[in-house]
Amino acid sequence: MQFKQIVGQDAIKQRLITSVKENRVSHAQLFLGPGGSGSLPLAVAYAQYLSCENKLETDSCGECSSCRKYQKLMHPDLHFSYPFFAKHKDDTAISFIEQWRDAFIANPYLSLDTWRGYLDAENKQANINIAECHQIIKKLSFKPFESPYKILILWLPEYLDKEGNALLKIIEEPQPNTLFLLVAQNQDQILNTILSRTQLIKIPPLGFDEIKEYLIEHHNQTGDAATEIAYLSNGSLTEALTMLQYDNKGYHVQFVQWLRLCFANKGLEVMSFVDQAAKMGRENQKNFLRYGVNFLRECCLLLSGAGSLVHLPAHELETAQKMTNVMIVEEAQAIVAELEKAHYHVERNGNPKILFLDVSLQIIKILSFKTIRAERTQYIPN
Known part of the structure; x- marks a missing residue:
């Protein structure tokens, strides 16, 4: 070497x-x-x-x-x-x-x-x-x-x-x-x-650009594909190389669509999504959940007024900016916690259908029923 x-x-x-x-x-x-x-x-x-x-x-x-x-x-x-x-x-x-x-x-x-x-x-x-x-x-x-x-x-x-x-x-x-x-x-x-x-x-984690350039030069990835994988890998080339083995296309579209279904509380369509997610395979499920965590953390930066620190491709940034109009920081953080919990259980071979159904219900509570905002209101003095 x-x-x-x-x-x-x-x-x-x-x-x-x-x-x-x-x-x-x-x-x-x-x-x-x-x-x-x-x-x-x-x-x-x-x-x-x-x-x-x-x-x-x-x-x-x-x-x-x-x-x-x-x-x-x-x-x-x-x-x-x-x-x-x-x-x-x-x-x-x-x-x-x-x-x-x-x-x-x-x-x-x-x-x-x-x-x-x-x-x-x-x-x-x-x-x-x-x-x-x-x-x-x-x-x-x-x-x-x-x-x-x-x-x-x-x-x-x-x-x-x-x-x-x-x-x-x-x-x-x-x-x-x-x-x-x-x-x-x-x-x-x-x-x-x-x-x-x-x-x-x-030894520090690898930089985003270092992983992206490596994937383009040595694994013939397109700029968009390399950007998404580098974004999901969190500085780990091991994770990036693992993701190359799986179909990691379309996470953004799929994840945003999931949030929209939960926001609108469309029960039958949410169940259809859960069925699809349960068939994705463990590695794709982990990568999908990891993408959701990273994307919502970028949304938190936007909501906190730290837009200069956001690192998203142009089309994803546009979506994130729109989402800040219907979501508050506490809601994004609560969804991140649910996604991380689901990722933990997927790694340990939890039943994916039950896991994705549970997370969907929690997101519906947060986005559709506004439970986080209701809790905040209770503690705001008159």
Whole structure:
């Protein structure tokens, strides 16, 4: 993996390259960023740059023996640890290394859900067990074979339970030229004993324009399609790539039509919509609800007088401006809460017909029966 293959994050790339040039490479670093920000590919590209035999000014060469091995994730001084679904208590990450290589090479921006699809996960919980901790200690007790550094990339250390304390000594006092690169998404879920021993590198979400340009250049998306996907992804390339697999066209028209039916309290047509939504498929349902949340949040900005912060395509902005004439901020916020609740339950395989019917009824109460405005009126003093 080379830095040039990673979307955006130019400031982080420069920081990592500078640390190598100035010989300020910390032996334990934590790449902390939200899912889809590129934390994992950045760690791999950094490791490849450290091991490259012919470093360029801004990247690894991609052609030397070390780089060729890194591109296949088969370098003898590169090791990975990650959550897995153990069938036996003695299972370690090496038992799943072939699946790991396939998953990362197919999509370096992989999520735990994507990784689960490469394994026979059944209903098991992912974790990094004590056997894996002992295996890490054993692997890192040897000197580097070929490169200046022996590097371990530990993906999602949040899945280290108390067993992770077994790694404290080797993290704090590693063998010479041994590096730990931890890649995490949630700082609060990492053992404090491990967190305190690492140098933190914060990875921000990707920008809207970065995702949009990537989708146009590398996935042949039209400007409008790329705009909608980038808008829905909330800075996560993982989410954007997932949406490419599904029919994400027409969310705006469909969502606004749903609100209009609820506003007019057209019972039979609302039920027809519920039937259609129940057949959309789980991923499309999640994307549809996510679109609704984002669209209404933009409406809230308009209603609050912060129109300069609104980021909507022209035709959607026109619709949003019209909606501000019939909706108040509290109503939009209440609908957002219902959509988020429905999204949560769709993710957990709730019955979609019941979920969309319930949300429809709640929107009818808010928009048609004006329950939010009625509640406000009760608290306004005479």
